Amino acid sequence: MKIGVLALQGAVAEHIRSINQTGAEGVPVKKVEQLEELDGLIIPGGESTTIGKLMRKYSFIDPIRNFSAQGKPIFGTCAGLIVLAKDIAGGEEPHLALMDIQVARNAFGRQRESFETDLPVKGMEKPVRAVFIRAPLILETGEGVEVLSTYKDEIVTARQGHLLAASYHPELTEDYALHQYFADMVKDAQAAVKL
Numbered sequence: 001m002k003i004g005v006l007a008l009q010g011a012v013a014e015h016i017r018s019i020n021q022t023g024a025e026g027v028p029v030k031k032v033e034q035l036e037e038l039d040g041l042i043i044p045g046g047e048s049t050t051i052g053k054l055m056r057k058y059s060f061i062d063p064i065r066n067f068s069a070q071g072k073p074i075f076g077t078c079a080g081l082i083v084l085a086k087d088i089a090g091g092e093e094p095h096l097a098l099m100d101i102q103v104a105r106n107a108f109g110r111q112r113e114s115f116e117t118d119l120p121v122k123g124m125e126k127p128v129r130a131v132f133i134r135a136p137l138i139l140e141t142g143e144g145v146e147v148l149s150t151y152k153d154e155i156v157t158a159r160q161g162h163l164l165a166a167s168y169h170p171e172l173t174e175d176y177a178l179h180q181y182f183a184d185m186v187k188d189a190q191a192a193v194k195l
Contacts (some may be wrong), residue, residue, distance in 0.1 A: 001186060003040040004029035008054040010046030010079065014171035021176040022183040032063045040186035041067060045078030045133070045169055048105065052083060052095040061096065068098050071192065073162040073185045081165040082136050089139060099163045100142030106134050119168070121157055121178070122148040129175040130156070130168035137167055162189055 005015040007028035016026030019042070027038065035041070041064065043051070055061050068074055076084040076099075083095040087102040114134065118127035128149075138155035141147060149157040156167040157178075164185060170178040 001025065001040075001183070001190065002027055002038050003042065003183065003186060004034060004038040005042045005044055006051075006055075006060070006080075008046075008058070008060075009051050010044035011169065011171050012044055014169075015042050015044050015077075015179075018171045018176040018179040019183070022180045024183045024186065032058065032060055035063050035067050038067070038072070039190055040073040040075070040182065042182070043074065043076040043080030043083050044171070045080060048079040048082035048088075048095070048136075049092070051079055052093075055083070055095060064096055065098065068096075068163070071162050071189055073164065073182065073189050074098070075164040075166075075182045075185075077166050077171065078133065078135060078169055081138070081167055084163060084165055085138075086142075087140075099158075099160050099165060100145050101138050101158060101160075101165065102140040104137045104139050106136065116173075117151065119149050119151060119156070121181075122146070124177060124181060126177065128170060128178050129173040130166070130170060131172040132156075132168045133172075135167040138165070 001024040004027045019026030084099040085103040086097045089104040119130040120127045145160045
């Protein structure tokens with residue numbers, strides 16, 4: 001099972017290390033053609049406007065939308081969550097517009113307001129260690145979007161079918177439970193294709 005990490009900007013190596021911990025193979029994705037070999041894709045944190053520009057520059061937008069249309073799972077963390085969202089508060093143009101959520105950028109303030117916490121996530125036995133760095137927030141969810149966790153009554157993890165989004169950086173910890181959750185989503189999607 002191959003899970004790619006979009007390697008345009010952000011914490012790519014850390015995500016790959018976490019994926020490898022799940023028994024899947026983590027692959028840095030720098031070319032559109034690589035998407036064909038993948039079973040799942042992670043869009044990492046970084047700067048959402050920069051990631052969006054680079055995705056347009058290297059023609060990733062439509063191929064990733066097609067990847068999603070095939071039911072292949074995509075996981076967006078921090079800026080990756082913003083890239084997945086259909087609506088970005090403040091009028092910024094959406095990037096992939098795949099997930100029926102409205103998000104606010106830098107909702108937790110600047111770098112110095114970064115923090116770590118143990119976050120209970122629906123469907124997982126133990127809380128996930130979550131690192132929030134200039135994290136975005138999910139303001140609203142559309143139909144079919146399941147809220148998996150909140151922090152101080154704000155939505156920070158959500159799922160819509162084969163799409164998973166987290167406001168924080170699960171890859172910056174030794175806890176790879178959320179990557180395991182995503183790897184299981186990929187496994188389930190593979191099994192559904194074979195039926």
